[in-house]
Amino acid sequence: KNYITAVLLLFQPALYAQNSAVKRLDNSRISAAEIDATVERLIKAGKIEGVSIAIINDNKVAYKKAYGFKDKEKGLLLDTSTVVYAASFSKAAFGYINMRLWQKGLIDIDKPLAKMIKKPLTAYGDYAEVEKDERWKKITPRMCLSHTTGLPNLWWLNVKTGERDTSLKNRIYFEPGSRYAYSGEGLKLLQKIEQDVLGRDLEEIAREELFDPAGMTRTSYVWQYEYEPNSAVGYDEQGKSGGKLRSGKSGAAGSMLTTISDYARFMTYVLQGKGLQPKYYHEMI
Numbered sequence: 001k002n003y004i005t006a007v008l009l010l011f012q013p014a015l016y017a018q019n020s021a022v023k024r025l026d027n028s029r030i031s032a033a034e035i036d037a038t039v040e041r042l043i044k045a046g047k048i049e050g051v052s053i054a055i056i057n058d059n060k061v062a063y064k065k066a067y068g069f070k071d072k073e074k075g076l077l078l079d080t081s082t083v084v085y086a087a088s089f090s091k092a093a094f095g096y097i098n099m100r101l102w103q104k105g106l107i108d109i110d111k112p113l114a115k116m117i118k119k120p121l122t123a124y125g126d127y128a129e130v131e132k133d134e135r136w137k138k139i140t141p142r143m144c145l146s147h148t149t150g151l152p153n154l155w156w157l158n159v160k161t162g163e164r165d166t167s168l169k170n171r172i173y174f175e176p177g178s179r180y181a182y183s184g185e186g187l188k189l190l191q192k193i194e195q196d197v198l199g200r201d202l203e204e205i206a207r208e209e210l211f212d213p214a215g216m217t218r219t220s221y222v223w224q225y226e227y228e229p230n231s232a233v234g235y236d237e238q239g240k241s242g243g244k245l246r247s248g249k250s251g252a253a254g255s256m257l258t259t260i261s262d263y264a265r266f267m268t269y270v271l272q273g274k275g276l277q278p279k280y281y282h283e284m285i
Contacts, residue, residue, distance in 0.1 A: 023057045032063065039067055049235045050078040052260035059271040061264045070232040073241060080261045083218055083231040085245040089263060090221065090256035091187055093210060094202075095145050096270060098190075099280045100209040102141075106198060109141040109283075113193050124192040126155075129171040138176045144183075144190035150174045151185040154253070184253035191252035202250040214269040219258040221250035227257060 021029035035055070043051060050068030054061055066078040101107045107116075114137040117124075121131040130136045135150065143149045155170040170185060191202055198205065203221045211219050218227070223246035234242040247255035258266075273281050 022055050022063045035063060036065070036067075039065075043068055047239060049239065050232065052078060052080060052082070052084070054260050054264035054267070056264065056267060056271065059268055061268060064260060064264060066260065070230070072233075072235070072239075078232060079230070081218065081230055081259050083227040083257050083259055085232075085234060085247075086219075086256035086258045086263065087254050088184070089258070090252060090254045091184075093206065093256060093266060094187060094191070094252040095284060096266075096275075097202075097206055097209045098141060098145055098194075099276055099284045101194070101198075101205070103277060103280045107141060107194060109145065111140060112137055113139050113141070113144075113189070116197055117193055119196070124189065124196070126170055127189070129169055133172045135172050135176055139186075139189075140177075141190055141194075143177050144186040147180050147183045147186060148177050149183055149186035149189075150176045150178075150181070151183045151189070153182055154184045187253040188251065191250075202252055206250075210266070210269075210275075213275055214265050216258070216262040216265055219256065219262040219266075221247065221252075221255050221257075223247050223257060231257075 021031050022035065024030055035053075039051065039053060042048070048068065049072050050066070050070055052066040053064070055063040064080055066080050066082065068078055070076050070078040070082045070084075098107065098109065102109050114121075121127045121136065127136075130151070139149050139151075150172040152170065152173065173181070194205075195201055206221055210216065220227075231244055233244055236242060245257075247257060249255070269275070276284070
């Protein structure tokens with residue numbers, strides 16, 4: 001039954017673009033047939049198992065379609081309701097959620113994290129090196145959200161000859177706030193502290209501040225049992241299946257599971273300025 005539904009969804013005309021062309025960034029037009037031809041050419045050239053796209057025009061979804069497989073070995077086709085691992089797309093949602101928390105007065109994005117917590121920093125994880133560095137007391141939620149903390153991306157990615165290189169462990173690499181360097185660790189730290197201060201898990205906060213209001217019914221920071229029948233297998237660059245990523249706990253930096261339909265809802269929700277007063281919207285953008 002799920003297979004039949006997927007086939008029908010894949011080969012029906014793409015949603016929203018059945019009778020009109022879609023605008024490009026330069027305001028020229030592209031037809032649904034041209035979009036399909038382009039995507040299919042790129043899938044073939046890149047040896048991609050499956051991809052979903054959504055194109056937004058004038059803050060609304062103008063085109064949405066899935067191509068290829070959610071499970072190539074079983075011949076199961078991807079559709080626009082298929083749950084996929086969203087990886088670092090998780091971060092953008094976390095940014096919006098923080099604007100909501102700030103708007104409600106639950107956090108202050110310019111208040112140093114050191115003034116938010118009542119515990120030693122090491123109570124939140126492997127932050128011994130960070131805690132030794134007095135500069136950590138300057139780090140604020142704004143710095144975490146804008147990747148200017150001086151923390152690494154993900155410290156456990158620093159691997160040398162098969163073992164962790166302790167010289168590259170979780171520490172501050174530059175003066176907080178002085179420059180940009182992509183950092184998942186900054187968001188992870190902010191999440192841990194906010195969960196402790198607010199007494200709630202990110203998943204619960206996200207559902208209240210974003211997922212439910214935006215109608216993102218198939219999005220979560222943790223794996224949900226009901227996703228199993230229509231969820232995608234991941235593949236590496238050699239086309240080898242890695243199975244399904246079932247996030248066991250919420251992670252602001254990269255545990256989200258979502259669909260192209262839901263993430264497009266999030267994007268249009270933000271573009272339309274929903275849920276945020278102008279001050280907070282402009283601060284986020």
